[in-house]
Every structure is written in C-alpha cells, then in structure tokens.
Amino acid sequence: MSWRISRKLELRRLIIIYxxxxxxxxxxxxxxVIPFFTSFKTMSDVYALPPKLLPTPFTIESYIYxxxxxxxxxNLYHSAVVATVVTFLTLxxxxxxxxxxxxxxxxxxxxLAMSVLLAYLLPAVALLVPxxxxxxxxxxxxxxxxxxxxxxxxxxxxxIWFMRGYLTYIxxxxxxxxxxxxxxxxxxxxxxxxPLLKPAVLAIGFFSFITSWQEFVYALxxxxxxxxxxxxxxxxxxxEAYVDWGGLAASTMIFSAPVAVLxxxxxxxxxxxxxxxxxxx
Amino acid sequence: MPITRKSLEPPLYVLPAVLxxxxxxxxxxxxxxxxxxxxxxxxxxxxxxxGWENFxxxxxxxxxxxxxxxxxxxxxxxxxxxxxxxxVAALLFNEKFKGGNFFRVVILLPWIFPYVAxxxxxxxxxxxxxxxxxxxxxxxxxxxxxxxxxxxxxxxMIFAVLVNAWKHFPFIMLMxxxxxxxxxxxxxxxxxxxxxxxxxxxxxxxxxxxxxxxFVSLLIFIIWSINAFSxxxxxxxxxxxxxxxxxxxxxxRLSFIGLDFGLASAASIILFAVGxxxxxxxxxxxxxxxx
Numbered sequence: 001m002s003w004r005i006s007r008k009l010e011l012r013r014l015i016i017i018y019x020x021x022x023x024x025x026x027x028x029x030x031x032x033v034i035p036f037f038t039s040f041k042t043m044s045d046v047y048a049l050p051p052k053l054l055p056t057p058f059t060i061e062s063y064i065y066x067x068x069x070x071x072x073x074x075n076l077y078h079s080a081v082v083a084t085v086v087t088f089l090t091l092x093x094x095x096x097x098x099x100x101x102x103x104x105x106x107x108x109x110x111x112l113a114m115s116v117l118l119a120y121l122l123p124a125v126a127l128l129v130p131x132x133x134x135x136x137x138x139x140x141x142x143x144x145x146x147x148x149x150x151x152x153x154x155x156x157x158x159x160i161w162f163m164r165g166y167l168t169y170i171x172x173x174x175x176x177x178x179x180x181x182x183x184x185x186x187x188x189x190x191x192x193x194x195p196l197l198k199p200a201v202l203a204i205g206f207f208s209f210i211t212s213w214q215e216f217v218y219a220l221x222x223x224x225x226x227x228x229x230x231x232x233x234x235x236x237x238x239x240e241a242y243v244d245w246g247g248l249a250a251s252t253m254i255f256s257a258p259v260a261v262l263x264x265x266x267x268x269x270x271x272x273x274x275x276x277x278x279x280x281x
Numbered sequence: 282m283p284i285t286r287k288s289l290e291p292p293l294y295v296l297p298a299v300l301x302x303x304x305x306x307x308x309x310x311x312x313x314x315x316x317x318x319x320x321x322x323x324x325x326x327x328x329x330x331x332g333w334e335n336f337x338x339x340x341x342x343x344x345x346x347x348x349x350x351x352x353x354x355x356x357x358x359x360x361x362x363x364x365x366x367x368x369v370a371a372l373l374f375n376e377k378f379k380g381g382n383f384f385r386v387v388i389l390l391p392w393i394f395p396y397v398a399x400x401x402x403x404x405x406x407x408x409x410x411x412x413x414x415x416x417x418x419x420x421x422x423x424x425x426x427x428x429x430x431x432x433x434x435x436x437x438m439i440f441a442v443l444v445n446a447w448k449h450f451p452f453i454m455l456m457x458x459x460x461x462x463x464x465x466x467x468x469x470x471x472x473x474x475x476x477x478x479x480x481x482x483x484x485x486x487x488x489x490x491x492x493x494x495x496f497v498s499l500l501i502f503i504i505w506s507i508n509a510f511s512x513x514x515x516x517x518x519x520x521x522x523x524x525x526x527x528x529x530x531x532x533x534r535l536s537f538i539g540l541d542f543g544l545a546s547a548a549s550i551i552l553f554a555v556g557x558x559x560x561x562x563x564x565x566x567x568x569x570x571x572x
Binding site for chain 1: 292293294295297298299301302305306308309310312313316324366369370373376378380384386387388389390391393394395396397398399401402403404405406408410411412413414416447501504507508510511514515518529532533536537542545546549550552553556557559560561563564567568
C-alpha cells in the first residue's frame with residue numbers, strides 16, 4: 001500500500017473519530033455546563049426569554065442565598081456525617097467478611113457469597129415499606145442510625161463481593177509467611193494484607209461515600225428536620241410552587257462538587273476497580 | 282483454592298456479614314411478606330390477616346398494570362438507547378487518537394454526577410418556557426403547545442428515557458472498553474489479512490468477543506432500571522397524569538401518599554419477584570467466579 005493512500009485513510013479515520021467525539025460531547029456536556037452558568041446568573045437572567053447562555057452580569061448571589069437563607073450547610077453537614085459513618089462501617093464489613101469468604105473453605109461459603117451478590121441487586125424500593133414500619137416502631141425515624149442502616153443495605157453487599165474478589169488475587173502465602181514469623185492472623189491481615197488492599201479500599205470507600213452522599217429515596221422517607229440530607233432538600237426545592245432555579249442550580253453545584261473532586265483525584269483506581277468488581281468478581 | 286481448616290476461626294470472620302444479611306435483608310423481607318397479608322391502612326392496629334386480598338387488589342387494578350407497562354417501556358427504551366450509545370462510545374474510545382484519554386474522562390462525568398443533581402438539572406433545561414432545551418426543541422418543531430417536553434404525556438417518557446441513557450451510557454462504555462481490551466490483536470490482524478472491512482470485523486470478530494461482557498453489563502442495567510426511582514420521581518413525578526408512573530413510583534404513592542401499607546407491601550413483593558428473575562440470571566452467570 002502506498003504511503004499516500006494510507007495517509008488519506010488515516011485522515012478519514014480521524015475526521016470520523018473527532019466528529020463522533022464532538023457529537024458525544026454535545027450530548028454529555030450541556031446538562032452539566034448550562035446549569036453551571038445558570039448558578040452565576042442574576043435572578044432576572046435566569047428567567048430571560050429566550051434563554052441566555054452566558055452569565056452576564058456575573059453574580060454569586062444564588063450561592064450566598066442557598067447557603068445562608070436556606071440553611072443548606074446544615075444539610076450538607078448531615079450528608080457528610082451519614083456518608084462518613086457509612087463508608088467506615090462498609091469498609092469494616094468488607095475487609096472482615098471479604099477475607100473470610102476469600103480465604104477459608106467452610107460449609108455454606110458458596111451460598112453465602114451468592115446471597116451477598118443477590119443482596120446487592122435487591123430493589124431498594126421493595127424494602128422501603130418494611131424499613132419504614134420497623135424504624136417507626138423503634139422510634140428511629142429522623143435519627144442518624146435509621147438512615148445509616150438503610151444506606152449500609154446499599155453499600156455492604158457490593159463491598160463484600162468486591163473485596164472477596166480482590167483478595168483472591170493476593171497470594172495467601174503472604175500472610176502464612178507472616179504467621180510463621182509469629183504474627184497472629186489479625187496481625188498478619190493488618191500488617192501484610194491491608195497495605196496491599198489500598199486500591200480496593202479506595203474503590204470501596206469512594207463507592208460507599210458516593211452512594212450514601214447521593215442516595216435519595218431512603219433519605220426522603222427516613223430523615224426529617226434533624227437529619228435531612230442534601231438530596232432531600234434539593235428535591236424539596238423543586239416541588240415548591242415557585243421554583244428558584246438560580247438557587248437550585250447553585251445548591252446542586254455545591255452538592256455535586258465533592259463527588260467530582262473525589263472522582264478526579266482517584267480516577268485511576270476507581271475505573272479499573274469498580275469495573276472489575278461488577279463483572280469479574 | 283482457599284484453605285480448609287476445622288476451627289472456629291473462619292466463621293468468625295464471616296459472622297458480621299451473616300448477621301448483617303439476616304438482620305437487614307432477611308428480617309425486613311419476612312416483615313414485608315407478613316405485612317402484605319394484612320389489612321394495614323394507616324398502619325392502624327389491629328391489622329388483621331386478610332389472605333391474598335392485597336395481591337388480588339393490586340393485580341387487578343389498572344394503576345398497577347399501567348405502572349407495569351410503564352416500567353417495561355422505561356426499561357426497554359433505556360436499554361436500547363443506552364446499549365447503542367455505550368457500544369458506539371466504547372468502539373470510539375478504543376481507537377487511538379490525540380486527546381482520547383481526556384475526552385473519555387469528560388464523557389464519564391454524567392456517570393459520577395449525582396442522580397438527584399442530574400434529574401433536577403435536566404428538569405430545569407426541559408422546563409417550559411425558559412429551559413434551554415425546551416426552547417431549542419420548540420424552535421426546531423419537536424414540541425408543540427405550551428406544555429413543554431415533560432408536560433405532555435406523549436413525550437414525557439421519551440425524555441425520561443433520554444436522561445436515564447445520558448446518566449448510564451458511560452457505565453456501559455467502560456464495561457465494553459474493558460472487554461475490548463481483552464480481544465487479542467492477532468484476531469484483528471488475521472481478519473484484516475482475510476480482507477475484512479471495518480464493519481465485517483465488527484460483525485464477526487468484535488461483537489462475538491464482546492458478547493459475554495455485553496450480556497452481563499446490560500443485565501445489571503436492566504436490574505437498575507427496574508429498581509430506578511429518583512430520576513423519574515424528580516423529572517416528572519410519574520406524570521403528567523400517570524404517563525411515567527413506573528412501579529417504584531406506584532409503590533411510593535400507595536404507601537406514603539395513599540398510606541395503604543398492605544397494598545404497598547403486596548406491590549413491593551411483586552417488584553421484588555420481577556427483580557429476582559433478572560438477579561438470579563446474573564448470579565447464575567457469575568457462578569464460575571466462585572470456585
């Protein structure tokens with residue numbers, strides 16, 4: 001094949017590629033970028049007809065309004081408390097049970113592993129009613145334990161499954177060696193295995209934090225004035241008779257920022273990590 | 282192969298998981314079954330057992346059948362659109378080109394953008410009359426009248442599906458990308474030597490190799506779509522009328538607006554059963570993983 005033809009083919013390939021990239025960006029970005037602009041608009045510009053794209057004049061009044069007037073900071077704090085506790089507990093469950101499932105052969109091991117996977121796929125809404133009644137009878141509605149327990153239902157099964165899969169790739173000779181050298185098993189796990197689990201811990205940590213941070217339907221029912229998390233409050237703004245889209249765009253941006261930052265920081269662990277957990281095991 | 286040892290040690294490590302599953306999964310499910318067999322309006326005692334009455338009432342109600350139908354169109358529509366977008370994006374980003382890695386991360390943004398935020402921002406863009414998308418779509422003649430994209434029962438489901446696809450196609454893309462990277466270069470080379478065009482290569486080499494991972498990721502996506510709540514709830518609230526009321530929204534309405542917890546429990550069990558069919562296929566698929 002002559003050099004000229006292959007160059008022409010390469011050019012055609014690149015044109016098609018960049019055209020498709022442009023189409024995907026045109027689909028992906030507007031719902032992220034336009035509200036971002038909107039959050040910096042003045043009240044009257046938000047409702048301009050026809051709609052304006054750029055925030056000129058530029059203002060942060062929507063941010064000040066949603067943080068100060070709407071007490072949105074309180075809700076962000078509730079979300080942070082819940083998500084942090086959920087993340088910590090999920091990791092404890094994941095490491096201990098994942099280790100048990102990956103390292104020991106005992107009766108019912110397969111069944112337990114499969115139940116864990118099945119639990120991960122359980123519809124959250126199907127458990128809404130029984131949880132509500134149980135929490136109500138225990139007087140737990142609008143307390144942290146209720147929403148934390150509910151979120152653990154969403155995070156723990158996947159975390160155990162993921163950690164079990166990850167541990168099967170770590171040779172068990174490692175902790176055997178440490179134990180021969182006089183370590184107890186928990187000591188060996190802590191000193192030898194745990195450092196090797198860093199990518200899995202990061203992936204599970206991110207997954208749990210994000211799942212809890214953005215969870216909506218349980219928070220809608222199980223939280224109240226004292227524990228309302230950010231998603232519940234943002235959603236309640238939409239259902240008001242008069243919707244303040246400027247303030248809503250600002251709150252949404254504040255709420256989404258931590259997720260975006262965490263994702264960009266740990267991106268390389270997460271993509272390979274979370275994918276592996278979902279497909280391979 | 283994990284070690285076999287006859288001691289109390291192994292169960293000790295798994296005990297937290299067992300207790301957790303029992304207390305927070307099995308117990309609520311038993312509770313749910315019990316509740317579904319009772320008359321439990323407003324949860325006001327006494328709540329007598331009434332046999333299958335709740336199930337009969339749910340299964341024969343038009344609202345339930347409507348929600349089942351909507352769940353089907355929602356899931357099938359989302360599946361088709363998300364699979365198509367995910368597949369094209371995966372093939373695209375599997376190519377080598379300048380900026381490929383950067384653009385791939387940008388394309389991933391909807392996937393990590395919180396559900397609530399995504400639904401609300403789309404709702405804003407589709408709001409009549411000052412939402413940008415609504416204005417563009419009206420200008421282009423796609424939307425008629427003053428209801429807007431989400432206000433008309435003809436188009437509301439289409440846009441709900443679009444938002445779902447927007448949110449999830451990056452996930453399918455990532456799954457397929459990892460599958461594409463597993464295809465050995467020799468297969469491409471061999472088909473090229475045989476004179477295969479790009480499309481023939483897709484049809485006879487790439488797609489067959491991708492089938493297992495495509496199947497598994499679409500299965501997960503089906504399960505997610507059946508269980509979905511927040512996107513539809515925040516975008517349309519099930520409306521207009523009940524045009525987009527999927528089964529999860531129907532359960533929510535029965536229980537927390539209608540306050541009939543018996544009926545809602547029966548509907549929850551039906552949702553659970555539907556989800557279980559797909560979950561069991563998935564678990565069966567994953568059984569080789571558990572040596």
